[in-house]
Amino acid sequence: MDRPGRLLLLSELRVRNAAYDVSLSWCLLTWKRRASSPVYRPFRPSMSHSVPLSEIISVREEDEEEENGSGRKDDGSWKKIKDGDRLDGRLAFTVSYVERCQQHRWRCAEVTFTCPERALCRSWVSSIREQLASFSSRPRSLLVYINPYGGKRQGKRIYERKVAPLFAQAGISTQVIVTDYANHARDHLRTAAELSKFDGVVCVGGDGMFSEIIHGLVWRTQIECGVDPNCPDEALSPCSLRIGIIPAGSTDCICFATVGTNDPITSALHIIVGDSQPMDVCSVHHNNMFLRYSVSLLGYGFYGDVLTDSERKRWLGLARYDISGVKMFLTHHYYEGTVSYLPARGMIGTPRDAGRCRSGCVVCQHNGQIQSDRAEKYETEKASDCEDDGEWKTIRGKFLAINAASMSCACPRSPKGLSPAAHLADGTTDLILVRKCSRFNFLRHLLRHTNKDDQFDLGFVEVHRVVRFRFTPRYCQSDSDLELELLENGKRQIFSQICRDHPACGCAPAYSSWNCDGEILTHTAIDVRVHCRLIKLFARGIEEPQVFEDLANPSAI
């Protein structure tokens, strides 16, 4: 069998009139400048470049016009060719590849090689094309949904100008649907979409649009696999199609957490090279009735109230979140209820780790394996109480906020996010309980989302890594629960309840709402279960700066 590093081609070719030794192996394309003089030249550009084949976007033979220096590109546009770039009638080919820029951005770079003979040029082009065609993870056909009203209403323009040309260059065929109404994409995916024709689904929009896509895709997968989506105890079947996100919304939190930047070109390149990032999805039920899926934040209390209030102020644009945030902070409502949860057992990592979920995360890999082993065991043993072999814990109290973060929820506004050490694909969610405290203390907690201090290192905040949880607001608790509480707390409690039920007195409301990835849920009593690695994105997680720098400057490797 051939070894991965085996050399496929080695030739002396020219790049900008300089001689280079160019080699092609199964994993790398390398071009190294031939030493013309032994004199040390510190300011000369790097002498050696390497590009992983997996990051080559396309290769094309230069046409006659370009060879003759007329400078016409394949797509009909014109580009400037400097004198040194003129190819003087010799045959040449151009390789487009991923180049890393600052802040996790990717760009498409090009290098043109000039060959001494036509046959050699053809051999190079066909060898590189053969290698690219052998990458089975690369999508060939994509179903694209564009929300024309997301964010600044630039979705269509962003796709047409920045993304479609790259897909065409990489030879990807597309079916594009511009949505006509909210939930158009979800409904199309649930029923009409011929999914067998595609290798992936692309969402051009924000987090709300992404949520539509997963609701359509996850639902469709369950129906096709015979799983009842309304049953909270059923393990959901993973979706086979990957999802790409081209950010064109207002916050684009999911894109930021999985790619490290909100940049349409970077996202398009991750799709083209066929990246794959698994991701957990939480199902949210109320009494055996499916409500929604969530991938980022479920928030009751503060974050639920901010969303509810901001929805009434849509006309204010993005400023509505800040205004509602300040208003809800000053209002300082707290809510009573019971949280029960199933802690994550036998897994590595805690919500207070210093390490972060990054590309190739070992915590996700380890915990994901444990979860799939358990799921297999469950399948073979069919143990009805498999889940209950863990111990449910219960906390009753008054809370300013109850948050479940299935990912860090980092975004440009809050670079650390609500739970900085949360993982994308470890099968858990971080349950954060902020108990009733003074406004000053709550402000301290909120400010820690933006600075370096540990936001959980406060007496009134607790955090648990869980695989399932339930919440019941106080006034949904059973009569016997309430009687017990009243007996415990004495007569004063009865008057407080009467007061709360009486709107005229203007005291705090008894219920908040759940903010589920930016949508308001219709019920407050919910049952949430994490489904490990239910979906996959065309992404690779945020790359560590070290990896990033090494690959950006491969000659240094």
Ligand SMILES: Nc1ncnc2c1ncn2[C@@H]1O[C@H](COP(=O)(O)OP(=O)(O)OP(=O)(O)O)[C@@H](O)[C@H]1O
């Ligand atoms: N054609 C359409 N007309 C009206 N609404 C639509 C249409 N297509 C999609 N939507 C809805 O628009 C909502 C918002 O879209 P999207 O998430 O793309 O942008 P955003 O809200 O500005 O960004 P973010 O969610 O990142 O803050 C989504 O909930 C989606 O269901």
